[in-house]
Amino acid sequence: MDLRLDVPFVDAAAEDLAWALLPGTVAPAGLAAIDVPGGAASARLHVLGASHAVELTFAGGARLTEVVACGAPDGRALAAAPARLVRDGLEYRFAADVETTTAAAVATLADDLRAELAGHDGALFAAFPGAPGAATALRTLPVPGGAGWETWHLYPERHEVVRTRTTVAPLPEAAR
Numbered sequence: 816m817d818l819r820l821d822v823p824f825v826d827a828a829a830e831d832l833a834w835a836l837l838p839g840t841v842a843p844a845g846l847a848a849i850d851v852p853g854g855a856a857s858a859r860l861h862v863l864g865a866s867h868a869v870e871l872t873f874a875g876g877a878r879l880t881e882v883v884a885c886g887a888p889d890g891r892a893l894a895a896a897p898a899r900l901v902r903d904g905l906e907y908r909f910a911a912d913v914e915t916t917t918a919a920a921v922a923t924l925a926d927d928l929r930a931e932l933a934g935h936d937g938a939l940f941a942a943f944p945g946a947p948g949a950a951t952a953l954r955t956l957p958v959p960g961g962a963g964w965e966t967w968h969l970y971p972e973r974h975e976v977v978r979t980r981t982t983v984a985p986l987p988e989a990a991r
Contacts, residue, residue, distance in 0.1 A: 827865035830912040833890025837880040837919070838903060842868035843888075851937040851955050856962040856983070860953040862941040867953055867966050871983055876904060882928070883911070883966065883979055905961075907983050914976045921971040922926045922948030928967060946971055958982045 840956030842848075845863040854950045861868040866884030879902075882890070902908040925948040932938035937955030948971035956963035968977040 827885060827968070827970050828973050829893070829977045830969070831885045832866065832883055832893050833885065833887040834893055834896035834909065834911070834976060835882045835890040836902075836907065836909075837882065837888065838899065839880075840880055842870040842880045843882065843884075847939060849937075849939050851953075853962055855960050855985070858955055858962055859936070859965065860939045860955070860964065862936075862939060862951045862953070863971065865949070865951060865968055867944075869953065869964050869966075869970070869981070871962055873905075873985075877905070879903075879961060880906070881907070881909070881981060882989050883968070883977075893979075901952065901986065904907055904986055905983055906986050907981070909979065909981050911977065911979045913965040914978070915977060916974055918940070918948065918971045918974055921969050921976060922966070923972060924948070925950045925969050928952045928969075942954045956982070958984055960984050962969075976991075 816873045833954045845860045847859040849860050856871050856873045859870040863884050868882045870880045872878045927942050932940045941991045943949040948969050950969045952967040954965055963982040965980045
């Protein structure tokens, strides 16, 4: 889904983002969301502004929500987010990187992402008016028995691109 948001872009910075994993919690209200059904788990992708949340619900009813946002509840700086967590029989993996580039490169990436995600049913691209390249994008990824997603937070005024990648899958019985 390609959206042009009707809210101005507020300058954001990668260093202000925090990560939180909220078991059993519904995602905070945002500017846009899409539901992505899946075999083992369904996802709801949320654009919260210059940040995101992904609410994941497994067939058995287990739910967890990842939030990457300024002021995320119980959040940690992205650099302090765990690469791997095991909780409630699930293995959660998270990675984030920040690239500093030029405003023109951020705008080009926004155009490329818009085109690339346009044909993907499990994707959401949200652009902000008045700031070329300012966007938040999310895309689901196939993960056997689980779910995955990747996100992009584009901050042209800071010349920053924040990318995250997450996978969640049930642990094998022997590992529980």
